[in-house]
Amino acid sequence: AQKVTQAQTEISVVEKEDVTLDCVYETRDTTYYLFWYKQPPSGELVFLIRRNSFDEQNEISGRYSWNFQKSTSSFNFTITASQVVDSAVYFCALTCSYSGAGSYQLTFGKGTKLSVIP
């Protein structure tokens, strides 16, 4: 069984502060993919990153960075110099290379609601 835990339900930061969103996952598979999505109030899930289990390199994209550590089964997401537009619910998700007959079933965490205060 797969599981994704986002222990932080809600976080509030003041604009320009750095913030880290935690994600811990469980899976028995050796090949899997991890994702982060942003969900603004409009409801659409905005893709941020996909990482496969064989690639433990950390990644930076502008103000966003991700720290993948297989040893602790964590895939944390940091926003540097946060902005009001970063306010949203952020979801971490996991899928294994195959779930069932070749389907990719994403297992989502419950999300972390980030509020950036001006």
Add this chain to the structure above:
Amino acid sequence: ETGVTQSPTHLIKTRGQQVTLRCSSQSGHNTVSWYQQALGQGPQFIFQYYREEENGRGNFPPRFSGLQFPNYSSELNVNALELDDSALYLCASSFMTSGNPGELFFGEGSRLTVL
């Protein structure tokens, strides 16, 4: 903008009725999946269609069914609606190959309220 469009955006039904939700996938994508997101929760996988065949299903009863058409548009049908079916229904499309899920692009969802 992801190129995935869903309709209707909002709808209200009463218990026992049936509903059809529609999704138009991003051009070139061969896979569509549907998720249910209850208020305050993460999305839950309903099922996935690949080349017009269902090839994966989550823990949802048979009254949740779907179709994928040759142009990769898709429908989600829910029969005998229950109050707990009230949720945001999200469609996601991707180009899936063996061993690689691709990037899943989601639509804005259809918010269903069952009274």
